[in-house]
Amino acid sequence: MEGGVSYARMPRVKIRELKDDYAKFELRDTDASIANALRRVMIAEVPTVAIDLVEIEVNSSVLNDEFIAHRLGLIPLTSERAMSMRFSRDCDACDGDGQCEFCSVEFHLRVKCMTDQTLDVTSKDLYSSDPTVSPVDFSDPSATDSDNNRGIIIVKLRRGQELKLRAIARKGIGKDHAKWSPAATVTFMYEPEIHINEDLMETLTLEEKREWVDSSPTRVFEIDPVTQQVMVVDAEAYTYDDEVLKKAEAMGKPGLVEIIARQDSFIFTVESTGAVKASQLVLNAIEILKQKLDAVRLSEDTVEADDQFGELGAHMRGG
Amino acid sequence: MNAPDRYERFVVPEGTKKVSYERDTKIINAASFTIEREEHTIGNILRMQLHRDPNVLFAGYKLPHPLQYKIIVRIHTTSQSSPMQAYNQSVNDLDRELDHLKSAFEAEMLKFSRDY
Numbered sequence: 001m002e003g004g005v006s007y008a009r010m011p012r013v014k015i016r017e018l019k020d021d022y023a024k025f026e027l028r029d030t031d032a033s034i035a036n037a038l039r040r041v042m043i044a045e046v047p048t049v050a051i052d053l054v055e056i057e058v059n060s061s062v063l064n065d066e067f068i069a070h071r072l073g074l075i076p077l078t079s080e081r082a083m084s085m086r087f088s089r090d091c092d093a094c095d096g097d098g099q100c101e102f103c104s105v106e107f108h109l110r111v112k113c114m115t116d117q118t119l120d121v122t123s124k125d126l127y128s129s130d131p132t133v134s135p136v137d138f139s140d141p142s143a144t145d146s147d148n149n150r151g152i153i154i155v156k157l158r159r160g161q162e163l164k165l166r167a168i169a170r171k172g173i174g175k176d177h178a179k180w181s182p183a184a185t186v187t188f189m190y191e192p193e194i195h196i197n198e199d200l201m202e203t204l205t206l207e208e209k210r211e212w213v214d215s216s217p218t219r220v221f222e223i224d225p226v227t228q229q230v231m232v233v234d235a236e237a238y239t240y241d242d243e244v245l246k247k248a249e250a251m252g253k254p255g256l257v258e259i260i261a262r263q264d265s266f267i268f269t270v271e272s273t274g275a276v277k278a279s280q281l282v283l284n285a286i287e288i289l290k291q292k293l294d295a296v297r298l299s300e301d302t303v304e305a306d307d308q309f310g311e312l313g314a315h316m317r318g319g
Numbered sequence: 320m321n322a323p324d325r326y327e328r329f330v331v332p333e334g335t336k337k338v339s340y341e342r343d344t345k346i347i348n349a350a351s352f353t354i355e356r357e358e359h360t361i362g363n364i365l366r367m368q369l370h371r372d373p374n375v376l377f378a379g380y381k382l383p384h385p386l387q388y389k390i391i392v393r394i395h396t397t398s399q400s401s402p403m404q405a406y407n408q409s410v411n412d413l414d415r416e417l418d419h420l421k422s423a424f425e426a427e428m429l430k431f432s433r434d435y
Contacts, residue, residue, distance in 0.1 A: 008411075008412040034416070089330070173329070279424075290421075292360070293361070293413055299336070
């Protein structure tokens with residue numbers, strides 16, 4: 001079926017920044033459809049683990065059960081294992097019950113306030129049955145103050161108040177509920193290509209140049225103090241607001257600058273919730289996209305019916 | 320109360336095929352593919368990849384209705400090819416491109432952590 005011809009492209013990647021929860025990279029030699037597919041998959045189709053069922057035994061806090069259950073569901077849990085876990089509805093080990101080791105992780109929380117001081121119940125008080133799935137640690141390793149070691153506050157308890165519960169965390173995707181989305185946000189921008197018309201620029205006075213440069217809300221252009229020439233200092237600061245173009249027209253100099261969004265260069269910014277590392281999030285997204293492509297392949301039983309045109313059809317198709 | 324379950328948006332119901340094929344009865348070498356439980360993510364990359372195939376005369380996709388969780392991809396090719404052939408070619412090419420992207424990203428990760 002497949003001929004020797006291929007129209008696949010060979011995209012290029014260059015990473016600019018890489019932290020546990022943040023990545024910035026350039027994607028080149030591909031088009032906006034691939035970039036947007038990656039963005040959509042990262043936001044809504046990469047699986048993570050989140051609390052999905054809460055059984056509350058004791059709750060004498062000021063918040064009601066449903067409120068606490070909802071807050072528990074939104075806590076990001078480390079989900080390195082999520083790609084290989086099973087979805088609860090597909091799990092045959094527990095007949096879709098959704099509470100076995102292959103498709104879920106159990107958490108326990110037992111806190112009681114015994115002092116006069118208000119007690120903060122945080123995500124650090126959640127104990128997991130699986131050490132690889134635990135609430136994300138937001139501590140800043142570089143900070144030294146004792147207040148730094150804090151999790152996400154679930155509820156505050158006064159003296160005598162108690163909270164005791166069991167929670168089941170399951171695999172899911174952001175398309176089902178945002179709590180399963182591993183990305184705080186994923187954006188990409190087209191790389192701008194900026195050309196200044198030097199001849200037109202030379203007809204401006206220094207004050208006019210300064211006025212035009214200042215018309216951009218972000219610092220894209222600057223005047224070289226030595227040569228008095230306008231130059232581009234940060235093309236990527238451009239926000240496609242067309243302010244400099246409107247200013248040039250208002251000054252009677254249309255065509256002073258030409259700004260084009262390149263259709264094959266994208267600058268991605270990936271911010272993770274901490275459930276998955278930002279770099280792993282990108283790799284997981286590519287893997288999920290490949291799985292989706294495999295799912296939409298034509299199966300063997302999708303037979304092309306040639307009967308309708310018979311020999312004439314076969315001849316016309318050169319077969 | 321009567322809202323559809325959210326998982327219906329991405330779980331193919333039993334008894335339904337993920338991809339079905341329907342030949343156009345009026346135009347030769349034209350067909351529609353119905354892909355269940357997909358939306359713009361797959362539809363857009365498929366359409367744009369089909370546009371890069373010189374044998375494809377027309378390629379487009381649509382979501383008939385937001386509550387019908389499927390896309391319809393329509394392909395019209397020259398006599399040198401067929402809609403099914405063009406469809407398979409585009410899926411294979413996209414798979415190849417993603418393979419390349421994955422290895423490029425992994426190589427860049429190694430390089431970045433080494434330089435850092």
